[in-house]
Amino acid sequence: MRLSGRGVRCVRGGREVFAGLDFEANAGEALAVVGPNGSGKTSLLRLIAGVLAPAGGSITLERGDDELTLPEQSHYLGHRDALKPALSVSENLAFWRDFLGGAPSNLAESLATVELDHAARLPAAYLSAGQRRRLSIARLLTVQRPVWLLDEPTNALDTAGQKLFASVMSEHLSRGGLIIAATHTPLGVTSRTLRVGDGL
Numbered sequence: 001m002r003l004s005g006r007g008v009r010c011v012r013g014g015r016e017v018f019a020g021l022d023f024e025a026n027a028g029e030a031l032a033v034v035g036p037n038g039s040g041k042t043s044l045l046r047l048i049a050g051v052l053a054p055a056g057g058s059i060t061l062e063r064g065d066d067e068l069t070l071p072e073q074s075h076y077l078g079h080r081d082a083l084k085p086a087l088s089v090s091e092n093l094a095f096w097r098d099f100l101g102g103a104p105s106n107l108a109e110s111l112a113t114v115e116l117d118h119a120a121r122l123p124a125a126y127l128s129a130g131q132r133r134r135l136s137i138a139r140l141l142t143v144q145r146p147v148w149l150l151d152e153p154t155n156a157l158d159t160a161g162q163k164l165f166a167s168v169m170s171e172h173l174s175r176g177g178l179i180i181a182a183t184h185t186p187l188g189v190t191s192r193t194l195r196v197g198d199g200l
Protein backbone atom coordinates (compact mmCIF):
# COMPACT_ATOMS: atom_id res chain seq x y z
CA MET A 1 0.00 0.00 0.00
CA ARG A 2 1.25 3.47 -0.81
CA LEU A 3 -0.31 6.86 -0.11
CA SER A 4 1.04 9.67 -2.23
CA GLY A 5 0.39 13.28 -3.02
CA ARG A 6 1.61 15.04 -6.15
CA GLY A 7 1.64 18.81 -6.59
CA VAL A 8 -0.99 19.24 -3.89
CA ARG A 9 -2.28 22.79 -3.53
CA CYS A 10 -4.30 24.00 -0.59
CA VAL A 11 -6.39 27.17 -0.51
CA ARG A 12 -8.29 28.25 2.60
CA GLY A 13 -10.52 31.31 2.82
CA GLY A 14 -9.27 32.38 -0.63
CA ARG A 15 -5.62 32.34 0.48
CA GLU A 16 -3.04 29.84 -0.74
CA VAL A 17 -1.64 27.89 2.23
CA PHE A 18 0.75 25.68 0.25
CA ALA A 19 1.26 24.53 -3.33
CA GLY A 20 3.28 21.94 -5.21
CA LEU A 21 3.47 19.62 -2.20
CA ASP A 22 4.75 16.10 -2.94
CA PHE A 23 4.76 13.32 -0.37
CA GLU A 24 4.49 9.59 -0.03
CA ALA A 25 4.22 6.98 2.68
CA ASN A 26 4.33 3.23 2.26
CA ALA A 27 2.76 0.45 4.30
CA GLY A 28 4.53 0.19 7.63
CA GLU A 29 5.76 3.79 7.51
CA ALA A 30 5.02 6.87 9.59
CA LEU A 31 5.31 10.36 8.16
CA ALA A 32 5.63 13.25 10.62
CA VAL A 33 4.26 16.48 9.15
CA VAL A 34 6.11 19.42 10.70
CA GLY A 35 6.04 23.17 10.16
CA PRO A 36 5.24 26.44 11.90
CA ASN A 37 1.80 27.39 13.21
CA GLY A 38 -0.54 28.07 10.32
CA SER A 39 1.67 26.36 7.71
CA GLY A 40 -1.06 23.90 6.76
CA LYS A 41 -0.40 20.66 8.67
CA THR A 42 -4.00 20.23 9.79
CA SER A 43 -5.20 21.28 6.35
CA LEU A 44 -3.06 18.57 4.74
CA LEU A 45 -4.54 15.89 7.00
CA ARG A 46 -8.02 17.13 6.20
CA LEU A 47 -7.26 17.03 2.46
CA ILE A 48 -6.14 13.39 2.77
CA ALA A 49 -9.19 12.56 4.90
CA GLY A 50 -11.44 14.02 2.19
CA VAL A 51 -12.87 16.70 4.49
CA LEU A 52 -11.34 19.41 2.25
CA ALA A 53 -10.86 19.31 -1.52
CA PRO A 54 -7.40 20.10 -2.97
CA ALA A 55 -7.23 23.22 -5.16
CA GLY A 56 -4.74 21.36 -7.33
CA GLY A 57 -2.73 18.16 -7.62
CA SER A 58 -3.78 14.69 -6.53
CA ILE A 59 -3.78 12.39 -3.53
CA THR A 60 -3.84 8.65 -4.24
CA LEU A 61 -3.87 5.41 -2.30
CA GLU A 62 -2.39 2.52 -4.28
CA ARG A 63 -2.80 -1.15 -3.43
CA GLY A 64 -5.49 -0.41 -0.83
CA ASP A 65 -9.00 -1.85 -1.00
CA ASP A 66 -10.33 -1.09 -4.51
CA GLU A 67 -13.90 -1.19 -3.23
CA LEU A 68 -13.32 1.62 -0.75
CA THR A 69 -12.36 5.29 -1.05
CA LEU A 70 -9.29 6.68 0.72
CA PRO A 71 -11.44 8.37 3.42
CA GLU A 72 -13.22 5.05 4.00
CA GLN A 73 -9.85 3.43 4.65
CA SER A 74 -8.68 6.23 6.96
CA HIS A 75 -9.06 7.23 10.57
CA TYR A 76 -8.87 10.98 11.13
CA LEU A 77 -8.12 12.08 14.68
CA GLY A 78 -8.40 15.84 14.89
CA HIS A 79 -6.92 17.82 17.74
CA ARG A 80 -10.39 18.34 19.15
CA ASP A 81 -11.65 15.04 20.54
CA ALA A 82 -14.97 14.26 18.90
CA LEU A 83 -16.93 13.01 21.90
CA LYS A 84 -20.52 13.40 23.02
CA PRO A 85 -20.31 14.64 26.63
CA ALA A 86 -23.63 13.13 27.78
CA LEU A 87 -22.76 9.63 26.55
CA SER A 88 -20.66 7.32 28.65
CA VAL A 89 -17.13 6.35 27.64
CA SER A 90 -18.25 2.99 26.22
CA GLU A 91 -21.33 4.54 24.54
CA ASN A 92 -19.05 7.04 22.78
CA LEU A 93 -16.88 4.20 21.53
CA ALA A 94 -19.95 2.21 20.40
CA PHE A 95 -21.19 5.33 18.56
CA TRP A 96 -17.92 5.63 16.64
CA ARG A 97 -17.80 1.90 15.85
CA ASP A 98 -21.35 2.07 14.40
CA PHE A 99 -20.76 5.41 12.64
CA LEU A 100 -17.56 4.15 10.99
CA GLY A 101 -19.23 0.89 10.05
CA GLY A 102 -16.95 -1.29 12.11
CA ALA A 103 -17.51 -5.00 12.64
CA PRO A 104 -18.76 -6.06 16.07
CA SER A 105 -15.71 -5.75 18.27
CA ASN A 106 -14.61 -5.96 21.83
CA LEU A 107 -15.00 -2.42 23.15
CA ALA A 108 -13.85 -3.46 26.61
CA GLU A 109 -10.57 -4.71 25.18
CA SER A 110 -9.92 -1.38 23.41
CA LEU A 111 -10.75 0.52 26.60
CA ALA A 112 -8.44 -1.73 28.61
CA THR A 113 -5.59 -1.06 26.16
CA VAL A 114 -5.89 2.69 26.73
CA GLU A 115 -6.41 2.09 30.46
CA LEU A 116 -9.93 3.50 30.55
CA ASP A 117 -11.77 0.29 31.46
CA HIS A 118 -12.41 1.59 34.97
CA ALA A 119 -14.22 4.62 33.48
CA ALA A 120 -16.40 2.76 30.93
CA ARG A 121 -19.67 3.97 32.46
CA LEU A 122 -18.58 7.51 33.24
CA PRO A 123 -20.09 10.33 31.12
CA ALA A 124 -17.44 11.62 28.71
CA ALA A 125 -18.06 15.13 30.12
CA TYR A 126 -16.20 14.07 33.28
CA LEU A 127 -13.03 12.92 31.51
CA SER A 128 -9.77 14.84 31.81
CA ALA A 129 -8.07 16.10 28.64
CA GLY A 130 -5.65 13.16 28.63
CA GLN A 131 -8.47 10.66 29.21
CA ARG A 132 -10.45 12.17 26.32
CA ARG A 133 -7.40 11.72 24.11
CA ARG A 134 -7.07 8.09 25.26
CA LEU A 135 -10.72 7.49 24.36
CA SER A 136 -10.08 8.90 20.88
CA ILE A 137 -7.15 6.51 20.54
CA ALA A 138 -9.45 3.62 21.48
CA ARG A 139 -11.40 4.47 18.31
CA LEU A 140 -8.31 3.54 16.25
CA LEU A 141 -8.26 0.13 17.92
CA THR A 142 -11.99 -0.56 17.72
CA VAL A 143 -12.41 -0.09 13.97
CA GLN A 144 -9.64 -1.49 11.79
CA ARG A 145 -8.52 0.98 9.13
CA PRO A 146 -5.05 0.97 7.53
CA VAL A 147 -4.44 4.74 7.20
CA TRP A 148 -4.18 6.77 10.41
CA LEU A 149 -4.26 10.57 10.05
CA LEU A 150 -3.37 12.06 13.40
CA ASP A 151 -3.35 15.72 14.38
CA GLU A 152 -0.98 16.34 17.30
CA PRO A 153 -1.92 12.94 18.72
CA THR A 154 0.16 13.11 21.89
CA ASN A 155 -1.30 16.44 23.07
CA ALA A 156 -2.51 16.14 26.66
CA LEU A 157 -1.03 12.66 27.10
CA ASP A 158 1.19 12.13 30.14
CA THR A 159 4.52 10.29 29.81
CA ALA A 160 2.88 6.90 30.35
CA GLY A 161 0.17 7.76 27.82
CA GLN A 162 2.78 8.79 25.24
CA LYS A 163 4.60 5.50 25.77
CA LEU A 164 1.37 3.55 25.47
CA PHE A 165 0.42 5.37 22.28
CA ALA A 166 3.89 4.77 20.82
CA SER A 167 3.37 1.04 21.27
CA VAL A 168 -0.12 1.26 19.73
CA MET A 169 1.39 3.03 16.70
CA SER A 170 4.28 0.52 16.44
CA GLU A 171 1.82 -2.36 16.46
CA HIS A 172 -0.22 -0.68 13.69
CA LEU A 173 2.90 -0.12 11.58
CA SER A 174 4.10 -3.69 12.10
CA ARG A 175 0.76 -4.92 10.73
CA GLY A 176 1.36 -2.91 7.53
CA GLY A 177 -0.59 0.17 8.55
CA LEU A 178 0.43 3.69 7.64
CA ILE A 179 0.52 6.84 9.77
CA ILE A 180 0.60 10.50 8.80
CA ALA A 181 0.81 12.72 11.87
CA ALA A 182 1.01 16.48 12.27
CA THR A 183 3.21 17.15 15.25
CA HIS A 184 5.34 19.74 17.04
CA THR A 185 7.02 17.09 19.22
CA PRO A 186 8.75 13.77 18.47
CA LEU A 187 6.15 11.20 17.47
CA GLY A 188 7.56 8.33 19.50
CA VAL A 189 7.98 5.94 16.56
CA THR A 190 10.51 5.90 13.73
CA SER A 191 9.23 8.30 11.10
CA ARG A 192 10.20 10.26 8.04
CA THR A 193 9.62 14.00 8.06
CA LEU A 194 7.51 16.07 5.71
CA ARG A 195 8.02 19.82 6.11
CA VAL A 196 5.32 22.27 5.15
CA GLY A 197 5.50 26.04 5.24
CA ASP A 198 7.98 28.73 4.40
CA GLY A 199 11.44 29.02 5.82
CA LEU A 200 11.98 25.33 6.55
Ligand SMILES: Nc1ncnc2c1ncn2[C@@H]1O[C@H](COP(=O)(O)OP(=O)(O)OP(=O)(O)O)[C@@H](O)[C@H]1O
Residues within 6 Å of the ligand: 012, 013, 014, 017, 035, 036, 037, 038, 039, 040, 041, 042, 043, 044, 182
Ligand atom coordinates in the same frame (compact mmCIF):
# COMPACT_ATOMS: atom_id res chain seq x y z
N1 LIG B 1 -11.93 27.54 7.79
C1 LIG B 1 -10.90 28.31 7.45
N2 LIG B 1 -11.10 29.41 6.70
C2 LIG B 1 -10.07 30.20 6.32
N3 LIG B 1 -8.79 29.96 6.65
C3 LIG B 1 -8.55 28.88 7.39
C4 LIG B 1 -9.57 28.00 7.82
N4 LIG B 1 -9.02 27.02 8.53
C5 LIG B 1 -7.69 27.26 8.55
N5 LIG B 1 -7.43 28.38 7.86
C6 LIG B 1 -6.08 28.95 7.65
O1 LIG B 1 -5.28 28.01 6.96
C7 LIG B 1 -3.92 28.12 7.38
C8 LIG B 1 -3.41 26.75 7.77
O2 LIG B 1 -4.07 26.30 8.94
P1 LIG B 1 -3.77 24.90 9.58
O3 LIG B 1 -4.71 24.72 10.74
O4 LIG B 1 -3.78 23.86 8.52
O5 LIG B 1 -2.26 25.10 10.10
P2 LIG B 1 -1.35 24.20 11.03
O6 LIG B 1 -0.03 24.06 10.34
O7 LIG B 1 -2.05 22.92 11.37
O8 LIG B 1 -1.19 25.11 12.31
P3 LIG B 1 -0.89 24.79 13.86
O9 LIG B 1 0.56 24.36 13.97
O10 LIG B 1 -1.10 26.11 14.51
O11 LIG B 1 -1.88 23.74 14.32
C9 LIG B 1 -3.91 29.13 8.52
O12 LIG B 1 -3.45 30.36 8.01
C10 LIG B 1 -5.35 29.23 8.94
O13 LIG B 1 -5.68 30.50 9.43
